[in-house]
Amino acid sequence: MKAKLLIIEDDECYATALQRRMIKHGFNCIWAKHASDALLLARQHLPSFVLLDMKLEHESGMQLIRPLRNVLPQSRIVLLTGFASIATAVDAIKLGADDYLSKPADTNTLLRALGKVEQSKSEEDDVSSLSARQAEWEHIQQALKFNKGNISATARQLNMHRRTLQRKLNKKPGN
Known part of the structure; x- marks a missing residue:
C-alpha cells in the first residue's frame, strides 16, 4: 500500500511538479489548493505525510499546522516556504511542524524531511533526484x-x- 501524501500548495504548477516527483518515490498524492480543502481532505484520507506551503493565496499555512496536527497526530508535517527565516522556522516547529524547508527543495531533501530515507552515498548519487x-x-x-x-x-x-x-x-x- 502506498503512503498517502497531502500536498497543500496554491501554486498549481509547483504542486504538479511535487506530485510527479513524489509519485516516483511511491507516494499516493492528494492535492489541496486552499486551507478549507486541506482540512477536509486530511479528515477524509488521513495521510501519513503532509507538505504544507507557508504562504497560501489569501491564507497562512502556519495557521493550518495546529488543526492538521489535531486531525493527524501521527503524520509527518513539513512546512515549505519561499520566504525562509529563523523566526518562522521556530514558530512552525512550536506549532507542531516536524520540519521546515526552503523552496525549491530537491527530492532527497524532501524525502529526508518526510522521514522516508536516510542520507547515504547512494542517495547523493541518485540521478532520479533533482537538485x-x-x-x-x-x-x-x-x-x-x-x-x-x-x-x-x-x-x-x-x-x-x-x-x-x-x-x-x-x-x-x-x-
Whole structure:
C-alpha cells in the first residue's frame, strides 16, 4: 500500500511538479489548493505525510499546522516556504511542524524531511533526484507552459521580476 501524501500548495504548477516527483518515490498524492480543502481532505484520507506551503493565496499555512496536527497526530508535517527565516522556522516547529524547508527543495531533501530515507552515498548519487536548481528550472518550465510561453505572466505568477526570470531561463541547470 502506498503512503498517502497531502500536498497543500496554491501554486498549481509547483504542486504538479511535487506530485510527479513524489509519485516516483511511491507516494499516493492528494492535492489541496486552499486551507478549507486541506482540512477536509486530511479528515477524509488521513495521510501519513503532509507538505504544507507557508504562504497560501489569501491564507497562512502556519495557521493550518495546529488543526492538521489535531486531525493527524501521527503524520509527518513539513512546512515549505519561499520566504525562509529563523523566526518562522521556530514558530512552525512550536506549532507542531516536524520540519521546515526552503523552496525549491530537491527530492532527497524532501524525502529526508518526510522521514522516508536516510542520507547515504547512494542517495547523493541518485540521478532520479533533482537538485534545487533543477527543481526550480522544472517549476519555471511548468509555469511557462501554463502561461503559454508568456514571460511577463509567468514572472507575475512566480512573484519574480521579468528580468530575473529571463536570467534564470538563460541559465539552464546541468543534468
